Amino acid sequence: MSVVSTEQAVGQVSLVDLLDRLLGTGVVLAGDVVISLAGVDLVEVRLNALITTVRADLARPRGARR
Amino acid sequence: MSPTARYVFAVARSLRAEDLADTVGFHDVPLDVVSHRGLSAVVCDVELAEFGEEALTKNLEDLAWLEWAARTHDGVVWRVAGLATCAPLRLVTVCSDDDSVRAKVDALHGDLEAVLDRVEGRKEWSLKVLAPAPVEREPVPAPSGASSGADYLRRKREAAGRRRELGEQALQAAEVLHRVASEHAVASRRLAPQDPRLTGRPEPMVLNGAYLVEADQHESFRAAVAAAAELRDDVSIELEGPWPPYSFAVLS
Numbered sequence: 001m002s003v004v005s006t007e008q009a010v011g012q013v014s015l016v017d018l019l020d021r022l023l024g025t026g027v028v029l030a031g032d033v034v035i036s037l038a039g040v041d042l043v044e045v046r047l048n049a050l051i052t053t054v055r056a057d058l059a060r061p062r063g064a065r066r
Numbered sequence: 067m068s069p070t071a072r073y074v075f076a077v078a079r080s081l082r083a084e085d086l087a088d089t090v091g092f093h094d095v096p097l098d099v100v101s102h103r104g105l106s107a108v109v110c111d112v113e114l115a116e117f118g119e120e121a122l123t124k125n126l127e128d129l130a131w132l133e134w135a136a137r138t139h140d141g142v143v144w145r146v147a148g149l150a151t152c153a154p155l156r157l158v159t160v161c162s163d164d165d166s167v168r169a170k171v172d173a174l175h176g177d178l179e180a181v182l183d184r185v186e187g188r189k190e191w192s193l194k195v196l197a198p199a200p201v202e203r204e205p206v207p208a209p210s211g212a213s214s215g216a217d218y219l220r221r222k223r224e225a226a227g228r229r230r231e232l233g234e235q236a237l238q239a240a241e242v243l244h245r246v247a248s249e250h251a252v253a254s255r256r257l258a259p260q261d262p263r264l265t266g267r268p269e270p271m272v273l274n275g276a277y278l279v280e281a282d283q284h285e286s287f288r289a290a291v292a293a294a295a296e297l298r299d300d301v302s303i304e305l306e307g308p309w310p311p312y313s314f315a316v317l318s
Contacts, residue, residue, distance in 0.1 A: 013309060016264045017192060018136045020257050020274070021312035022157040 068115035072100070072167055074107050074159045075142040079182050081106040081150040089145045092117075092138055102168040103175055105182075108146050109167060117160050126158070147310040151186045153178060154312050181315050184253070187281045190314060191307030193247050193291060194260075195273035197236030198300070200229075232300070239301040240273035246294040250287040251277035255313050269302065276313035284308055 073091065083099040083106075091097050091110025100107040115121055125131045136157060143154040161167045171178065248254040259271035279287045288305065295303045 013140065013306070015133050015136065016260055017306070018140055019132075019157075020260070021276075021309075022136050022139060022154075 068113045070111045070113055071117060072109045072161045072163060073112040073117060074109050074155050074161060074167060074170075075139055076108050076146050076152045076154045077171060077178050077182075078106050078108060078146050078150040078152040079104065079186075081108070081146065081152075085149050086145070089142060091142060092135070097142065100164050100167045100171075102171045105171055105175065105178055106150075107167050107171055108142065109161075109164075112160065117158065122158055143310050143312075151182050152310065153181045153185065153315040154310055155315075185278065185311040185314050188252060188278050188311055188314075189281065189284070189308035190311045191247075191251070191277045191279055191284075191287060191305065192309065193243065193273065193275045193277065194271055194304040195236070195240040195243055195275075196267065196269035196302045196304070197272050198232055199268040200270070235300045236270075236272045239298045242298070243291065243294055243301075243303065244273055244275050247275060247277050247287070247291050250283060250290045251279050253278040253314055257313065272301070277307075278311055278314045279308065 075091070075097075081099060083101075086097045086099065086108065089097050092112055095110045095112075097108055097110050100109055116125065125135070139154075139157055143152065146152045147154075161170060244254070244256065255276045257274040257276055259274045262268060262270065265271065277287065284307070288307075291303070291305055295301075295305075
């Protein structure tokens with residue numbers, strides 16, 4: 001068993017964890033400019049963006065990402 | 067310069083604008099505080115050429131932009147959360163002007179107060195439980211003759227059984243660890259497990275939990291989860307925090 005336990009400082013939250021929270025669950029105060037991006041649309045966008053780019057990212061050395 | 071709008075990072079209680087004087091938003095633009103009925107929305111100017119609906123459709127598909135936006139947003143939220151009780155808003159909440167920000171805060175005033183009551187003095191921890199990485203399927207040699215056919219099927223069944231058993235053990239460990247973590251938290255949520263394609267790790271995630279923990283309970287929370295995890299040699303865990311209470315700022 002391995003335990004990874006870290007005291008976090010700003011900028012140390014992994015991007016995937018951050019997007020889980022910033023796109024998935026934060027207070028939804030629908031702005032009037034991006035109304036059509038509120039809700040499901042954004043989650044779709046994030047997955048498309050992430051999956052395509054993470055694949056490219058895998059080619060990078062391990063230390064370059066979390 | 068294209069027309070601008072107001073990007074809203076978070077809504078806080080008892081926040082003084084001067085406390086944010088040294089903090090900037092996107093592109094080093096100074097932050098402003100829009101106050102309304104006792105609540106403060108932390109905002110900054112953004113250009114519609116970058117944050118308008120059309121631009122966002124494109125920008126959100128660009129991982130470098132998305133990461134920059136998420137990190138900038140997160141940096142402001144951390145700063146605000148260090149100063150006051152704060153409900154972080156979702157990424158890319160954009161309003162046309164301050165009146166629009168006030169109208170939104172007004173419409174959601176009761177809900178925002180409830181969210182701030184819930185997260186006051188508390189922070190979020192993340193606990194992930196990972197099952198063992200799937201092992202290469204054991205090479206089960208094809209039957210060379212009629213006599214080994216039954217043997218081949220038996221070994222194939224046994225290998226599948228072992229894989230199933232490991233998966234069930236991991237799920238059970240996830241339940242136990244989630245229960246222990248929840249007992250030391252004031253609230254908990256199970257987020258969707260992250261896809262191995264996103265984590266870049268082969269181990270399947272069986273728990274992606276978020277826990278809201280009282281300010282004076284962080285050490286006991288961490289110790290209790292680590293102690294429970296020590297007893298499970300069938301999974302690995304990642305325990306991270308404390309973070310601003312993102313997962314608990316949802317309007318109910």
